[in-house]
Amino acid sequence: MLAAGPAGAAEGGPYDVIVIGAGFAGITATRELRARGKRVLLLEARGRVGGRTYVDTFGGHQVEMGGTWVETTQPHIAAELTRYDIALTEEHPVDRVLLPTPSGPKEFTPEDAFNRTGAVLERLFDGSRQYFERPFEPLYRSDLLQSLDRLSLRDRLNQLGLTAEEELLVNGQTAIYSGGSSTQGALTMLSHWWSLAGWSNQGWADTQRWRMTNGTSGLLDAMLADAKPVLRLNSPVASVTDTGSLVYVTLKSGVRYSATRAVVAVPVNVWPTIRFSPSLPAAHTTAGAQGIAVPNAYKMFIHAKAGAGKFSAQGAEGGSPIPMLMPFKETSQGLLYVAFSTDPTLDPADKAQVASAVRQLGAELDIIEVRAHDWGRDPYARGGWAFRKPGQLTSLYPSIHNTSGRVAFASGDVANGWSGFLDGAVESGLRAARQTLGLE
Incomplete structure (x- = not known):
């Protein structure tokens, strides 16, 4: 039943369910619906599946240009890894860590950097064992969260009275995760x-420790082969x-399909680009207008000549346009590094600009190429990783999980657990399938 390619007319069907978006959330929902015998049409805007994950080749290696890391303690993705016998590869350890200090970037041993940043993060998240007592039930202690959810990460940093040296250890993280400024992201x-990582610095570090050996596409292909939907790309x-x-689902080409139910499995930031009739419920309208994923987000791989070695680096808030960088793999010419930026003025195609940004982290790279x-x-993402703004958890949840008539919604942006991770996308797809089947 698997088919691909653009549709020239409303052929096929009839369908029980139309799933819009073939990322992890949409493919998970599709598989679950097909397992219950439903006739599913899976629509994808791009010419590929995967959504905010996709595998490319660069520097002679397979590289993940979107979502990458998984952890076996993340229950939903762990179940998929087991189900399809997906092998994992551990990221290479680093030799040194560059961190910002009041006098400029400084080199630390990995153990020293881990301990220094961990001590500040533990203070930052003090009390989270109480207010996120059950991390997969985020509103379980809503009585404690009402006031805390109003705080930005900048508010919390200011509360702690950190020294300049202490704050510099973490404000690069709080800023980039928030989308560029710690004022934008919610504590x-x-x-x-x-909390989901076990309230520990080791658990937090482990969220960037493991990736799928054959790439995210290997798991997606296995899930699709299991589901065998009618798939329409482009x-x-x-x-x-x-x-x-x-x-009724109408494509931009004018082709129209119909089914008894639908699952919208595109990023929340994309919801405003689709005309819904009736209009979306209040929580969904607000989420779409405000956005959940950070609006400016680059993921890049830097291919550099050998010499700088296997180092990781973190910048300070308001400092380097590339505040997060880590080594990936050796190549015949040198080394690949993976880096992230939320600076809209950065031009990754400008090797000199990228080299300057890395220099601000305290390292010199002789750059061969950047991908x-x-x-x-990206018009079908309109943002990178999910990161809620102050007030969104307590104002949007749990209503954001509700269906709207015959339409359910699936997005890792609004998971109960690992929002912004592959686990959250799978969780959301499972929930949307249960809702569509009348099981929830």
């Missing part, structure tokens, strides 16, 4: 991740109309 977002959706008895993806300007 409860980062502390939620910390099929961006213009509108979704729920008549009360049928759901980057701008998720913020």
